[in-house]
Amino acid sequence: MSGYPVLTVATFLPLAGAVVTLFAGGGRRARWIGLVTTLATLAVVAPLYWQFDRGSTALQFVETAEWIPEWDVAYGMGVDGISLPFILLSAVLTVLCVTVSWKAVKTREREFYAALLVAETAMIGLFAASNLFLFFVFWELMVVPMFLLIGVWGGPDRVYAAVKFLIFTLAGSVLMLVGMIALQTACDTLDFKALVLARDALGSKEQAWLFAAFLAAFAVKVPMFPVHTWLPNAHTEAPTAGSVILAGILLKMGAYGFLRVSLPILPDGVEVFRTFLLVVSVVAIVYGAYVTLVQTDVKRLIAYSSVSHMGFVTLGIFTLNQNGVEGAVLQMINHGVISAALFLCVGMIYERTHTREIADYGGVGKVAPAYASLLALFCLAAAGLPGLNSFVGELLIIGGAFETGAWFGALAIWGVALGTAYLVWLYYRVVMGATKPKLQALKLELNARELATLAPLALLAVGLGLHPETVLSFLHAPVAELLSLGAGP
Amino acid sequence: MIAFVPQADQLVTGADLVLALPELILVVASLVLLLLARGIRQSPVAGRVTVVAALAAGAASCWVLSRGATTGFAGMFAVDGYAQFFKVLVAAVLVVATLVARKTIAAEKIPHAEYHTLLLLAATGMMLAASSLDLLTLYLGLELMTLCSFVLVGIAVDRPASNEAAIKYFLLGSFASAILLFGISLTYGITGATDYATIAATLAERSLSESPLLFAAIGLVAAGLAFKIAAVPFHAWAPDAYQGALTPVAAFLASGSKAAGLAALGRVTLVAFGPEKDFVTPVLVVLAALSILVGSVLALAQTDVKRLLAYSSISHAGYALLGLIAGTPDGVSATMTYAFFYVFMTLGAFGVVIALGKRGESLDGYEGLAAQRPVTAALMLVFLLSLTGIPPTAGFAAKFVVIVAAVREGHVVLAVLAVACSVVSAFIYMRIAVLMYMKEPRQTAPARFPVALTAALALAALVTLIGGVLPGSLAQWAVSP
Numbered sequence: 002m003s004g005y006p007v008l009t010v011a012t013f014l015p016l017a018g019a020v021v022t023l024f025a026g027g028g029r030r031a032r033w034i035g036l037v038t039t040l041a042t043l044a045v046v047a048p049l050y051w052q053f054d055r056g057s058t059a060l061q062f063v064e065t066a067e068w069i070p071e072w073d074v075a076y077g078m079g080v081d082g083i084s085l086p087f088i089l090l091s092a093v094l095t096v097l098c099v100t101v102s103w104k105a106v107k108t109r110e111r112e113f114y115a116a117l118l119v120a121e122t123a124m125i126g127l128f129a130a131s132n133l134f135l136f137f138v139f140w141e142l143m144v145v146p147m148f149l150l151i152g153v154w155g156g157p158d159r160v161y162a163a164v165k166f167l168i169f170t171l172a173g174s175v176l177m178l179v180g181m182i183a184l185q186t187a188c189d190t191l192d193f194k195a196l197v198l199a200r201d202a203l204g205s206k207e208q209a210w211l212f213a214a215f216l217a218a219f220a221v222k223v224p225m226f227p228v229h230t231w232l233p234n235a236h237t238e239a240p241t242a243g244s245v246i247l248a249g250i251l252l253k254m255g256a257y258g259f260l261r262v263s264l265p266i267l268p269d270g271v272e273v274f275r276t277f278l279l280v281v282s283v284v285a286i287v288y289g290a291y292v293t294l295v296q297t298d299v300k301r302l303i304a305y306s307s308v309s310h311m312g313f314v315t316l317g318i319f320t321l322n323q324n325g326v327e328g329a330v331l332q333m334i335n336h337g338v339i340s341a342a343l344f345l346c347v348g349m350i351y352e353r354t355h356t357r358e359i360a361d362y363g364g365v366g367k368v369a370p371a372y373a374s375l376l377a378l379f380c381l382a383a384a385g386l387p388g389l390n391s392f393v394g395e396l397l398i399i400g401g402a403f404e405t406g407a408w409f410g411a412l413a414i415w416g417v418a419l420g421t422a423y424l425v426w427l428y429y430r431v432v433m434g435a436t437k438p439k440l441q442a443l444k445l446e447l448n449a450r451e452l453a454t455l456a457p458l459a460l461l462a463v464g465l466g467l468h469p470e471t472v473l474s475f476l477h478a479p480v481a482e483l484l485s486l487g488a489g490p
Numbered sequence: 491m492i493a494f495v496p497q498a499d500q501l502v503t504g505a506d507l508v509l510a511l512p513e514l515i516l517v518v519a520s521l522v523l524l525l526l527a528r529g530i531r532q533s534p535v536a537g538r539v540t541v542v543a544a545l546a547a548g549a550a551s552c553w554v555l556s557r558g559a560t561t562g563f564a565g566m567f568a569v570d571g572y573a574q575f576f577k578v579l580v581a582a583v584l585v586v587a588t589l590v591a592r593k594t595i596a597a598e599k600i601p602h603a604e605y606h607t608l609l610l611l612a613a614t615g616m617m618l619a620a621s622s623l624d625l626l627t628l629y630l631g632l633e634l635m636t637l638c639s640f641v642l643v644g645i646a647v648d649r650p651a652s653n654e655a656a657i658k659y660f661l662l663g664s665f666a667s668a669i670l671l672f673g674i675s676l677t678y679g680i681t682g683a684t685d686y687a688t689i690a691a692t693l694a695e696r697s698l699s700e701s702p703l704l705f706a707a708i709g710l711v712a713a714g715l716a717f718k719i720a721a722v723p724f725h726a727w728a729p730d731a732y733q734g735a736l737t738p739v740a741a742f743l744a745s746g747s748k749a750a751g752l753a754a755l756g757r758v759t760l761v762a763f764g765p766e767k768d769f770v771t772p773v774l775v776v777l778a779a780l781s782i783l784v785g786s787v788l789a790l791a792q793t794d795v796k797r798l799l800a801y802s803s804i805s806h807a808g809y810a811l812l813g814l815i816a817g818t819p820d821g822v823s824a825t826m827t828y829a830f831f832y833v834f835m836t837l838g839a840f841g842v843v844i845a846l847g848k849r850g851e852s853l854d855g856y857e858g859l860a861a862q863r864p865v866t867a868a869l870m871l872v873f874l875l876s877l878t879g880i881p882p883t884a885g886f887a888a889k890f891v892v893i894v895a896a897v898r899e900g901h902v903v904l905a906v907l908a909v910a911c912s913v914v915s916a917f918i919y920m921r922i923a924v925l926m927y928m929k930e931p932r933q934t935a936p937a938r939f940p941v942a943l944t945a946a947l948a949l950a951a952l953v954t955l956i957g958g959v960l961p962g963s964l965a966q967w968a969v970s971p
Contacts (some may be wrong), residue, residue: 023868071965072891112864138881145880148920152928153860160928164920171916175909178890182897182905 006064008078011045011088012126014038015095019118026111031050032277035099035114042121053085056377058482059195061133072187077131082475083260083330083483084128087253090337091124093457094249098242100454101345104240105352106154113154116146117242124250128257132189133181136261140177140218144170152244156357162231162238169231173221183207184266196266197486199378205269210268215262216278222255225278225315226285229308233273236304237357241348244300248307248340253333256314260330262316264487271321271487277318278404279334280291283412285312290419294426298357302427303343306383309416310336316413317398323467323484325401325478332394334472335382335465337390342379342458346372351442364436369445373432375455380428382462384421390465393473496844502563509562509569509622512547512577513614516584519543526620527603536602537942540588540610540667544964547617565685566624571969572826576620579830582614583746583837589946590841591738593939598646598736600943604646609742612638616750620967624685625674625711625762628754632670632718635750636663639743643735648702655734661728663717670714670896676707677762686762690729694765708763712773714770715758718751720800722780732800737851741840744803744835752810752829755864756822759814767817774815781808786911789918790897793853795843798918801837805915806832812892821895822970830964831876831884831957838873838950840867845947856922858931864934867926869951874919876954878928879912884957891965919947 018038022031053061060079068076080088098117106113123143130136144167152163185191187207188199203211221228232252236244264271289309296302315337317329348363350372351357366373382389395417403410447455465471513585523536530536551574552690588609593604615634622628640663644656678684680703681692693704720728732740763770767898778937785805792798813825842850845866849855860867876885889912896905939947957964 069960069962069965071962072894105504109861112860138886141886145875147926148923152924160924163928164917164924167920168913168917172910172913176906179893179897179902179905179909182890182894183902186894186898351750 003347005081006078007045007049008062008080008129009064011042011092012078012122012129014042014045015118015121017127018167019115019122020114021223021303022111023156024120024127026114029110031114031292032099032103035117036096039092039096039099041122042125043096046088046092046125046177049080049085050089053080053475055082056478058478066214074134075132075189077130077135077145078129080119080129082479084257086330086472086475087128087250087257088125090334091121091128091250094245094341095121095347096201096243097341100450101348102240103246103346103450109153112149116149120146120150120246124246127254131193133184133193133196133262137181138175140254141174143254147243147251150246151239154239155300156464158234162234165231166235169221170226173218176214177218180211183214184211186413193261193265198222200266208267208269209273212263212267215258215267216327218276219255219258219263222258223252223311223315224255224308226281226288226308226312229285230445232308233301233304235296236307237262237300237445241344244344244348244477245341248303248338248344252307252311253337256311256318256329258331259315259318260326260483265483268487271319275319275321278315279409281313282316282319283409285309286316286416287412287419288414290423293423294419299347299359299431300344300357302359302423303340303347306420306423307336307340310340313398313413314410316402319400320401320405321484321487322404323398323480324404326480326484327473328394328397328401330476330480331469331472332391333396335390335394338384338458338461338465340377341457342462343383345455345458346379349447354440355446360432362431362437362440363434364432365440365445366432367436368440369447371452372445372447375459376432378462379426379458382466384424385417387467390462390469392466393469397448415451496879498633506562506567509554509560509567512551513617514544515547515550516614516617518611520607521738523603523607523610527601527607530603531601533602535729536606537588537592540606541585543610544581544584544613545587548578548754551577551581562622565687566622566627568621568623570756570969570971571967572971573621575826575968576749577617580613580616580620580746583742583749583833584609586837586841586946586950587738587742587746589942590741590837590844592942594738594844599833600645600736605642608642608645612642613741613746616746619750620753622754622757625677626684628758629671629674632750632754633667635747636667638719639747642739643731645739646736651734652736654752655731655922659727659731666714666717666724671711671807673707673714676703676710680704680707686757690764693763704766705769708766708769709773710778711758712770712777715751715755716777716866719748719755719809719810720804721777721811722784722804725781725784725804728804729797729800732794733794737796737840737844740800741837741844744799744840745837748807749829749833752825756814756825760817760819760822761971764817771817774811775901775904777903778808778811778815779904780909781805781811782911786914786918789915795851795853799843800838802915802918803836805911806836809889809892812896812904812908815901815904816899818895818899819970821899822889823965823968824895826968826970827961827965828888830968831888831954833955834950834957835873835876835885838869838947838954839866839877840949841943841947842870842873845943846936849913849933849936853922853925855933856925857929857933859926862931869947870926871923872951872954875924878916878919882955882958884954884961887961891961894971948949
């Protein structure tokens with residue numbers, strides 16, 4: 002193990018970068034500070050991939066310190082096999098957010114990169130937190146930079162989207178605050194591991210209430226049907242970097258919360274709500290997919306596809322079996338890679354065409370072959386083509402769903418079929434056919450910076466597809482432990 | 491007991507006066523300013539004297555306590571951690587309120603000496619209220635504060651709005667004072683005493699829980715004190731008074747008089763009426779729930795920022811009461827923490843309003859502020875986030891600790907109501923953030939601020955941020971009586 006508090010450094014390095022940006026980031030310097038900071042953060046967390054002991058279920062790289070002893074609140078960091086992949090993904094995606102915004106963001110660059118870096122602190126901190134208080138602090142901290150990213154640098158309807166995002170997420174998270182306080186009152190601790198041991202202090206009824214309180218927060222973030230309505234607005238109006246963070250990481254926070262809080266600490270609550278959540282997940286998959294089919298705005302289409310894809314994740318989590326949960330976590334990573342890549346693709350072409358209407362596109366493949374190939378790769382990956390990453394995740398989830406109930410599995414497969422339909426149709430409308438006259442005049446082909454931005458995600462899409470054990474090897478032990486702790490299927 | 495004929499051991503001695511050193515410093519400073527009033531009408535020296543006096547009074551309160559906790563003036567005056575906490579807080583309010591006021595009172599041609607004399611005397615009353623162990627001392631302290639506040643609200647004699655606000659505040663305020671006094675007299679009638687210890691002992695000894703007179707006494711005292719912190723349904727004066735008053739005066743009222751009122755309520759409910767907790771708690775629950783709900787919802791409709799902040803202060807009074815509802819030392823300590831952080835974030839928000847001058851008083855004025863004055867907008871954002879209660883700002887720590895106190899005592903429904911209303915208020919505060927960051931500026935950039943104002947804003951922001959990250963040391967210091 003490394004000799005310095007690596008998780009703390011990884012968490013607060015971006016924050017330090019944000020402060021430097023605010024004070025010294027005038028003009029063009031801001032993006033350079035952003036790039037250096039995100040790369041440095043990536044360099045800090047990357048070695049954890051090799052140093053992490055995958056056989057162990059214990060928290061690793063643990064750091065604890067006194068924080069607010071008067072309130073029995075400690076500072077605690079530590080990762081297990083479920084959280085580490087998200088930290089790595091956050092670090093990778095933030096670098097790409099900087100490079101994709103390099104030319105796209107022209108106003109108030111200083112504040113933009115500062116907000117982006119604060120968001121990175123919140124993301125890494127949230128996944129590294131080993132107690133609920135710290136988790137909550139980062140959870141709330143995340144809202145502020147996202148609110149600004151959407152509202153200041155977003156599209157035409159950005160203010161409405163930003164406020165809607167803020168109110169939805171806050172409405173959920175304040176109930177989590179009460180839940181957290183009730184949990185602390187009953188169990189005298191907020192440490193995740195200690196809470197599992199202390200959960201007997203809660204009666205079944207209390208667990209159900211607490212589960213409902215946390216569900217409010219997590220369901221909004223995932224987002225689950227029917228509280229997903231903020232997502233299409235937020236994703237569509239956000240600047241590319243904002244969409245990437247929203248789709249890539251922020252949506253995963255809710256699902257991660259289920260795995261970290263609801264499943265291990267409130268098993269009786271899970272028992273009460275499980276069927277409801279399975280049904281809601283399947284509704285999200287199928288309904289989300291149908292709504293995606295009819296979208297005419299590229300970004301909105303990808304946004305709605307996230308609703309459907311996150312439905313797979315929650316379906317997998319609440320199957321409560323090894324396949325389903327492992328598949329859910331893997332699919333969270335996959336979706337983080339692919340939806341981020343799709344938003345990057347859309348953002349890059351939007352910079353040139355300034356339209357998001359699918360009808361304005363057509364025949365892009367002829368003028369931008371490299372772009373068309375990469376888009377094809379990501380669309381196929383999102384559709385779950387064997388050999389690419391989503392296939393494995395969806396397969397595991399559907400396998401798990403069949404163990405739980407045949408209908409869930411069957412409807413999930415229907416969701417996959419619809420997913421293939423909307424993605425292929427999108428690709429057909431944008432890339433194939435005769436090139437629209439307006440597009441002829443534009444230089445649509447990607448430049449080196451943009452190719453370099455997409456390349457890591459393309460590699461991940463192929464690499465995780467061919468060798469899913471890269472992520473799965475982290476998950477076997479902690480997921481098995483999680484299921485042995487929580488309510489059985 | 492009220493001693494109509496002073497006994498030998500009840501005469502005021504030199505030792506008693508030493509205990510009241512913080513108050514005496516403020517009084518002496520105010521008298522000096524009055525003597526010099528004609529000479530320094532338009533000179534900033536009065537403000538400097540006030541700041542120095544406030545700092546000295548804050549230091550004196552620490553020094554007095556360092557000699558050991560005790561009581562003086564025949565047991566009517568406490569020197570303890572609780573009193574010292576609020577005295578330091580009042581001193582801080584005085585410093586910040588003086589620093590933010592300078593530009594405004596110069597612009598409005600308010601006589602410096604008179605303004606600061608009133609400010610000093612009001613602060614004296616606040617400190618006295620924090621130290622009082624007797625309902626009569628409490629009344630004296632609160633009345634000193636309130637009478638000075640009436641004049642401060644109306645001090646801009648050329649402005650009709652200011653006069654109107656002062657009259658409204660005065661009429662309602664004197665009514666509330668009468669109610670408080672009536673409650674005190676009923677309490678005296680029932681228990682035969684006005685000092686907290688004897689009241690508590692009598693209440694504990696004789697089971698008066700069934701006596702309707704006692705209900706009336708507690709209800710009237712609580713109503714009188716609720717007026718001071720502008721808790722619903724005794725809040726009607728606040729929006730008009732804040733809107734009509736000069737902004738620095740509104741800031742002083744929203745922070746200082748609220749802190750003093752909470753200090754008084756804390757000691758009265760926990761010490762004097764502690765044995766009647768079963769009756770005090772429901773009264774406080776109603777006050778808190780109504781304040782939070784009404785304050786948050788009515789703030790939605792405001793376009794005048796001072797009115798908006800007035801309704802915000804009403805809902806914050808409700809949050810602060812959540813700690814007192816618990817009726818435990820931990821709960822009172824939570825309310826103290828809340829009061830402390832609330833004071834700084836409110837002063838900060840008012841400070842930005844003052845800094846922007848006329849422009850700051852209506853919501854439209856905030857359009858595009860971030861593009862014109864990025865630092866001011868960022869400070870305002872910090873204060874707004876803190877008022878909303880988003881970590882890592884002090885407002886979150888404050889909200890957390892009072893909700894913990896409420897949930898520990900089983901008031902989960904109230905806690906849920908409180909956090910639900912905080913979403914409503916988030917919408918209000920973030921509307922200002924939206925205007926600052928997401929709209930194009932339509933008015934000319936505000937002029938540069940004086941150094942004093944910048945210093946005050948920096949101090950408020952520092953407390954708001956450090957308090958959010960490391961609230962522990964304050965929690966240690968906030969000891970209940």
